[in-house]
Structure formats: C-alpha cells, structure tokens
Amino acid sequence: MSRKIPVIILLLFCLTLFLSCTSEQQESDKVVIEVWYHTGRPEEKAVFEDQVSRFNRSQNKVRVALTLIPEGDYNTQVMAAAAGGSLPDLLDVDGPYMAGYAWNGHLRPIDDLLPEPVKQDLLPSIIAQGSYKERLYAVGTFDSGLGLYANREKLAAVAARIPQKPEEAWSIDEFERILADLSRQDDDGQVLDIRLDYRGEWQTYAFAPILQSAGGDLIDRRTYGASSGILNGPESVAGLQHLSKWLKNGYIDPNIDTAGFTGGKVALSWCGHWEYHRYRKALSDKLLVLPLPDFGRGSKTGMGSWCWAVTSKTQHPREAMQFLLFLLRPAELLAMSEANGAVPATMQAISRSSLYGPGGPLHLFVLQLQQNAVPRPQTPGYPVITSAFQQAFQDIRNGADVKTSLDRAVEVIDQDIQDNEGYGF
Numbered sequence: 001m002s003r004k005i006p007v008i009i010l011l012l013f014c015l016t017l018f019l020s021c022t023s024e025q026q027e028s029d030k031v032v033i034e035v036w037y038h039t040g041r042p043e044e045k046a047v048f049e050d051q052v053s054r055f056n057r058s059q060n061k062v063r064v065a066l067t068l069i070p071e072g073d074y075n076t077q078v079m080a081a082a083a084g085g086s087l088p089d090l091l092d093v094d095g096p097y098m099a100g101y102a103w104n105g106h107l108r109p110i111d112d113l114l115p116e117p118v119k120q121d122l123l124p125s126i127i128a129q130g131s132y133k134e135r136l137y138a139v140g141t142f143d144s145g146l147g148l149y150a151n152r153e154k155l156a157a158v159a160a161r162i163p164q165k166p167e168e169a170w171s172i173d174e175f176e177r178i179l180a181d182l183s184r185q186d187d188d189g190q191v192l193d194i195r196l197d198y199r200g201e202w203q204t205y206a207f208a209p210i211l212q213s214a215g216g217d218l219i220d221r222r223t224y225g226a227s228s229g230i231l232n233g234p235e236s237v238a239g240l241q242h243l244s245k246w247l248k249n250g251y252i253d254p255n256i257d258t259a260g261f262t263g264g265k266v267a268l269s270w271c272g273h274w275e276y277h278r279y280r281k282a283l284s285d286k287l288l289v290l291p292l293p294d295f296g297r298g299s300k301t302g303m304g305s306w307c308w309a310v311t312s313k314t315q316h317p318r319e320a321m322q323f324l325l326f327l328l329r330p331a332e333l334l335a336m337s338e339a340n341g342a343v344p345a346t347m348q349a350i351s352r353s354s355l356y357g358p359g360g361p362l363h364l365f366v367l368q369l370q371q372n373a374v375p376r377p378q379t380p381g382y383p384v385i386t387s388a389f390q391q392a393f394q395d396i397r398n399g400a401d402v403k404t405s406l407d408r409a410v411e412v413i414d415q416d417i418q419d420n421e422g423y424g425f
Helices: 004-029 042-058 071-083 095-103 116-121 124-129 152-157 172-184 201-214 234-248 273-286 317-327 330-340 347-351 363-371 382-397 402-419
Strands: 031-039 062-070 090-094 146-151 268-272 287-290 306-310
Touching: 031 042, 031 071, 031 317, 042 062, 042 317, 042 330, 062 071, 062 317, 071 090, 071 095, 090 095, 090 317, 095 306, 095 382, 124 363, 146 152, 146 201, 146 273, 146 363, 152 273, 152 287, 172 234, 201 234, 201 268, 201 382, 234 382, 234 402, 268 273, 273 287, 287 363, 306 317, 317 330, 330 347, 382 402
Parallel strands: 031 062, 031 090
Antiparallel strands: 090 306, 146 268, 146 287
C-alpha cells in the first residue's frame, strides 16, 4: 500500500497539470475585446461589473477585458485614445455626443451587426439617439424620462385636472392658471421646482422641450446648417417667455436645499426618472407623475442617455456585438434598470418591469419615449449648441430679455457651424 501512494499523488498531479493547461489553452483561444465604461453611479458600476463577469463565464469564445474610467475624465481619455489610435473595441458614449465621435471616424456603423428582431424590440427613442446621418452607430441599454412630479393633495385643493397620458397634458394656459391658483394658496408663492440646483446639460435636456412644444427648436433639423430663425424664432422665443414669466411672478422655487417638493411645500417638480424613488419615499401615495405642459404643438419630453458603440479600430466587431446583445437581454436590462431607475431599452424588458410596464407608476415615461420624445440635435456641433443654450438659460434666469439671449446663442452656434464647414451636412 505504501508503494502506491506516490503513484496516486503523481496521477493527481498530472491530472491537475492537464486541467490547468487545458484551461489556459481555452483562455488563450478566446477573442479578447477591450471595453471601456464610465464609472458614474456606484450601483450602475456594480451591476455592470457583475454583467461582465457573468458574460465571461457564460461562453468560451469571447472574453471582455474591462477598463473603468471616471466619468469626469471619460471624454478626455476617449478623445486622447482616438488621436493616438488606441481606442478599445467597445465603449459607452453619452448619447448627445455620439455624432461627434462618428463624424470624426471613431465609430463603426452597427446596422449590419444588430439582428432585426432586437432592433424591432428597441424603444424608438433608443434608435433615434443612436442614429447619425441615417446610420445606426450606438445602442443604449436604457433611456431617460422627464416629466412633472406633483403633490396630489395640492392639486386637489385647486381642483386641477390630472392628465395621465401625453395627449392629455395641460395646455400652457391651463398650466399657468394652475400655477396662479397654487401660488395664491402658498405662503411664498413658490410652487414649481425646476431643479435650479442642477447645472450644465440638465438645462438643455429639461428646457429644450419647451422650444419644441412651442414649435421651435435648437437648430434647423432639415439641414443642421443654421440655428438662426429657429432657436431665436418666434416660437422658441414665445416658449421661453413663459418660463421667464414664471420666474418674474415668483412661481419658481429657488431649490436652495432641494427639500421644497419632498418636504410637501412645493406642489410641482419638473424633473427626471432618477428622482422617483426619493420622491415616492417622501410623498407616498400623494405622488403623481404627469406629462410636461403643451405649449401649442403637443407635450414634448427630453430623452437620451449613455449608449454603446463599436469603434472603427476594432478587429472583432461581431464579438463586440455578442457582448452588447448579452447586455440587451431582458434580465440584464432589468438588472440595470433596478440599479439606476432608468427606462429599460426594449419592450420585452419593459413588459416585465414593475415600474415601467403597463399599469406601473412610471409607464408614462414609456409612452412619452414612444410618442413625443425629441432627441437632442444629432450633429457634431452639439457641444457648442448645448453650451450656448445653457448660457442663454442662465441669462434668462437672471432676468435678461429672452430674444436678446437667444440671439446671442444663435451667433455662437452658427459661427461654429460655419467654422466647421457645416460638419459635412
């Protein structure tokens, strides 16, 4: 017996070595795709890292090599990598800025990679966000929602009608009557929170829908060649004059401590899907989710979020798409939606969502993304457009004339378009 023990040990050693070599061989046979991901909310990061791990374990042909980049440095690092020819195979980009990457030749169209059944299941807003010059360059796994949160008791006190669908939205006249009625019953008259504590892109995302609902826009979308006559046209001016009036009438909550709405003092909050859970916790059954008011051409809503794009550098586009298709499975979409509260990207996933499915408290956001969502302008000039509009918004907030503020924004935008020879449109 004593002589057999070394033999058994030797056999076990050989078996272990064989299995180790086989495992190493399988790993070396896998196609490695480099994936870059911005690290925003910790909950999103945790879910995504888990998704990468499970994808890598789920099959033996592709391995995702993940690089996490802080959100504040993300665009800078992507552009530096593009200039140096070292982009990854797959990266996530903020939807409104995708056109700039595509225009510069950094992205590969994915029309030929995305299966038609998957494409047909996507929200139309996801397709709109990822498209540039009639080609699909990116697909998001979630979208965003914008609307009016309301305190049911305060609306009941002024006998306000409760719109439940986009087509039932308050007209601008009805909305302003409600604001006046609410203000008369309020100690300081401040009854509308428009999240003045937010800065930057929020201002374009949240208030460009006013222009579009009034019949205006940020730019001429037929040609993308000019903003003049559109952003400073009579429709856009009229839309933002309503906002200016709300400010001058004292209806707007300055939102110094962000507690006006959650504390039950402010009746309405113009905000996005990301505040639902906090608002629900504060107001319970008193919380309502309503469409934005109709300024004349139907209620409109902001949309768009981060999305996935295959780079032009990749040698493995189909393997990159294999990972993206994994992320688009209903269970994966719902896992991310659970983490960040956003609208899942496909109708299959939405149908299984307690928040966004039919009868869910946020189903309005799905209806809006299907019916009346407007993507931010899909042009490489968007960074200048949004910067100029944000400055105009700040000026209007501080009491400046609406037309004069929009005229200044138009000068900046149109000069940029001219300097860049129309961005190829």
